[in-house]
Amino acid sequence: MMSGFSRSRAVGVLAAAALLTATAACGSDSGSAESTTAASAGKPEVVAAFYPLQWLTEQVGGSDATVTGLTAPGVEPHDLELSIQQVTELKGAALTVYIKGIQPAVDDAVEAEKSFDAATAVTTIPAGEHAEEGHAEEEGHAEEEHGHEELSYDPHLWLDPSRLATVATELGERLATADPAHAQGYKDRAATTAATLGTLDQEFTQGLSTCTTKTLVTAHEAFGYLADRYKLKQVGITLDPETEPSPTRLSEVAKLAKAEGVTTIFTESLVSPKVAEVLASQVGAKTAVLDPLESKPSGDYLSAMRDNLKTLQTALGCTA
Known part of the structure; x- marks a missing residue:
């Protein structure tokens, strides 16, 4: 996406x-x-x-x-x-x-x-x-080939628990309006859900506060909100997982990854890992799966996000 x-x-x-x-x-x-x-x-x-x-x-x-x-x-x-x-x-x-x-x-x-x-x-x-x-060339090619209508914003907001908590609160209000007979129930559950997401947010804040590197090299730019919230630097190989990166872009990302001591290139479960694996071999890094949660994981949202946190802590050298 x-x-x-x-x-x-x-x-x-x-x-x-x-x-x-x-x-x-x-x-x-x-x-x-x-x-x-x-x-x-x-x-x-x-x-x-x-x-x-x-x-x-x-x-x-x-x-x-x-x-x-x-x-x-x-x-x-x-x-x-x-x-x-x-x-x-x-x-x-x-x-x-x-x-x-x-x-x-x-x-x-x-x-x-x-x-x-x-x-x-x-x-x-x-x-x-x-x-x-290199990315500008890639975007132009993608628009020409796929007819994309580019969004002005990153839509992956659910990868920031604090923003998703805000959505939960507003959703409670919307459901209360749609079904007034159960309005208080929706609002109460929205508050509980927001609090749960607030706890998850605190876990990420603490868990990513001591990392030796802050650079997050990802298969595509799905993790902008996570990076924004937890003071990481996202470097996406592509904007769109359906678009092949240009040789110029691959070279740029490889150079940056080496300069910043990146040890892990992140790929995704629903996207071919081929490009990430090629880049990892050039950099001398390994690959790991970071779930953008675009589809249902084996558990649920909370467990998948906590799995992501563990993966990030290992890859970025975060101490307990």
């Missing part, structure tokens, strides 16, 4: 929308059946666009809401193409929780008055803050 995504990934959404009325009238698909069941139980349907937002919505919604995730485990969020059933779910949801610009298919289908763009709740950081010539 990067700063921009191809609008072509929304293929099929218009067709799905055209069939929506007929599908809803038929009422024979499982999505309609689930909505009916939820309605009869007095629970609003809430749709979350991809895993971190789904986890957060489940925490805040609790037993008062029925939460549905749009993106299946193991699927990159920006690869999502909505089915007819999913468009139906979006149209019938009391609230859709998403981040505008990550999934064009979702952007096209959500209804503004019944949606919550999590990025509007926090202070965002710019996308691609580096200005290296």
Whole structure:
């Protein structure tokens, strides 16, 4: 996932929308059946666009809401193409929780008055803050080949627990408005979730305060918020995991990694490690997986973030 995504990934959404009325009238698909069941139980349907937002919505919604995730485990969020059933779910949801610009298919289908763009709740950081010539060449190539519409901000805000805590608080307010009968429950769970994320934030702050190196070389620029919050320096090989870095960019990153004593190049579970491995061999470093949590991990958000912290502490030479 990067700063921009191809609008072509929304293929099929218009067709799905055209069939929506007929599908809803038929009422024979499982999505309609689930909505009916939820309605009869007095629970609003809430749709979350991809895993971190789904986890957060489940925490805040609790037993008062029925939460549905749009993106299946193991699927990159920006690869999502909505089915007819999913468009139906979006149209019938009391609230859709998403981040505008990550999934064009979702952007096209959500209804503004019944949606919550999590990025509007926090202070965002710019996308691609580096200005290296090699990266500029790479970005131009990506736009030409993939037709990207670049976002002006980095969307990976969930990798900063403190920002996600702010989103939790606002989500509690949005759910309380959508379902006034259970307003206090949403607000209480939002406060509890924010406190839990505050504890996680403290763990990261303490755990990364004594590192011998602050440079974070990553497969793509997904960790800007984590670096921003914990005073690290992110150096992404690419802006977008689907884009091959130019030889100039690889050379620049290799030179910087050697100069700053980087011992680990970070890759991701859903992205080919090939480029990171090539760079690591040039630098004399090893590779390690750092999870951007774009898809559901083996545990949950909290356990995956704590695994990331351990990985960072080892790679950056942090003392206890």
